Amino acid sequence: MxxxxxxxxxxxxECPITATIDVIGGKWxxxxxxxxxxxxxxxxELHKTIPTMALKVLSRTLKEMEADxxxxxxxxxxxxxxxxxxxxxxxxxxxxxxxxxxxWSREHIINQVPGEQ
Amino acid sequence: MxxxxxxxxxxxxECPITATIDVIGGKWxxxxxxxxxxxxxxxxELHKTIPTMALKVLSRTLKEMEADxxxxxxxxxxxxxxxxxxxxxxxxxxxxxxxxxxxWSREHIINQVPGEQ
DNA sequence: CGGTATCCCGGGCGATACTG
DNA sequence: CAGTATCGCCCGGGATACCG
Numbered sequence: 001m002x003x004x005x006x007x008x009x010x011x012x013x014e015c016p017i018t019a020t021i022d023v024i025g026g027k028w029x030x031x032x033x034x035x036x037x038x039x040x041x042x043x044x045e046l047h048k049t050i051p052t053m054a055l056k057v058l059s060r061t062l063k064e065m066e067a068d069x070x071x072x073x074x075x076x077x078x079x080x081x082x083x084x085x086x087x088x089x090x091x092x093x094x095x096x097x098x099x100x101x102x103x104w105s106r107e108h109i110i111n112q113v114p115g116e117q
Numbered sequence: 118m119x120x121x122x123x124x125x126x127x128x129x130x131e132c133p134i135t136a137t138i139d140v141i142g143g144k145w146x147x148x149x150x151x152x153x154x155x156x157x158x159x160x161x162e163l164h165k166t167i168p169t170m171a172l173k174v175l176s177r178t179l180k181e182m183e184a185d186x187x188x189x190x191x192x193x194x195x196x197x198x199x200x201x202x203x204x205x206x207x208x209x210x211x212x213x214x215x216x217x218x219x220x221w222s223r224e225h226i227i228n229q230v231p232g233e234q
Numbered sequence: 235c236g237g238t239a240t241c242c243c244g245g246g247c248g249a250t251a252c253t254g
Numbered sequence: 255c256a257g258t259a260t261c262g263c264c265c266g267g268g269a270t271a272c273c274g
Contacts, residue, residue: 006155009148009167017147017215019222025142027247030134031126038123043256050126054248059257080255081254090225097217098134104214105136108207144267160236171268176237197235198274 023068024094028053028061033087034102036071037095040086070094140185141211145170145178150204151219153188154212157203187211 012018024033031050035041041049047058062085065071070091076082087094129135141150148167152158158166164175179202182188187208193199204211 006152006166008165010169012144012148012167012170015148015151016219016222017141017151018144019226020218021138021142021147023226024134025138027129027135030138031129031132034132034134035123047256048125049123050129052127052129054250055257056250056259057246057248060247075256078255081257083256093221093225097214097221100214100217101137102133104210105133108210109136109140164236171270172237173239173269174267177267192236195235198237200236 020097023070024097026061028057029065032061032065033070033091033094033098036085036087036091037098040084043083043085046085065091137214140187141214143178143181145174146182149178149182150187150208150211150215153202153204153208154215157201160200160202163202182208 007014009015013022024030028050032046035046035049043058043062046062047053047055050058062071062073066073070088072086072088074084074086076084124131126132130139141147145167149163152163152166160175160179163179164170164172167175179188179190183190187205189203189205191201191203193201
């Protein structure tokens with residue numbers, strides 16, 4: 001088998017990059033991962049930090065990320081309730097990619113001159 | 118100024134990761150970048166390699182990527198016409214990120230056990 | 235060969251109100 | 255405090271036909 005052979009994509013999902021983007025992409029997953037890389041956060045903390053994100057969307061997004069196995073949800077049986085979200089080991093393994101993407105945007109997007117290559 | 122201060126996101130666009138995902142994300146940009154990292158390709162070649170992608174969508178996506186400055190379009194004044202697409206220097210600078218994302222999907226998505234962390 | 239033009243659909247995303 | 259329920263919109267993505 002030729003390792004350099006160009007593959008045929010009968011579906012976008014066959015691309016390994018797409019598989020990863022499906023997990024870290026979408027409108028709100030990037031900022032959430034970026035925040036949780038600094039440490040665990042409560043639901044309300046996330047809401048206050050990203051105030052423009054609707055509660056339902058935050059809740060739904062966190063569930064998706066939990067289902068993907070990149071974050072962990074820990075509920076404390078207290079009154080009032082407290083729920084803490086943190087990255088799983090799988091989520092932590094994204095740190096290098098996230099850091100590189102952050103650096104790439106600083107170097108290639110912020111303050112870029114249109115038409116520049 | 119505290120470098121470790123947690124930022125407030127009044128918009129998703131303020132996240133540096135989002136800025137990068139906007140350039141490399143979407144349904145078809147990942148496979149196109151992944152292919153062009155192996156070398157330049159003609160329009161028809163891309164179409165044959167990703168046959169499920171509608172021509173209009175391929176055309177539109179390539180234009181967006183050209184506008185973002187990550188690919189270059191070279192038209193040869195021949196009959197029949199020939200157009201070659203290749204990564205710009207800025208596109209090439211994504212290689213490490215793409216490679217890491219490809220490896221990440223191999224290690225964490227393909228053949229993963231549901232529920233595993 | 236390498237595209238545009240036109241029309242269209244589904245789902246990601248969201249605003250608001252309510253609840254254990 | 256930490257969520258659900260309900261309702262709805264926008265737009266990325268797409269099928270088909272046509273053009274230089």
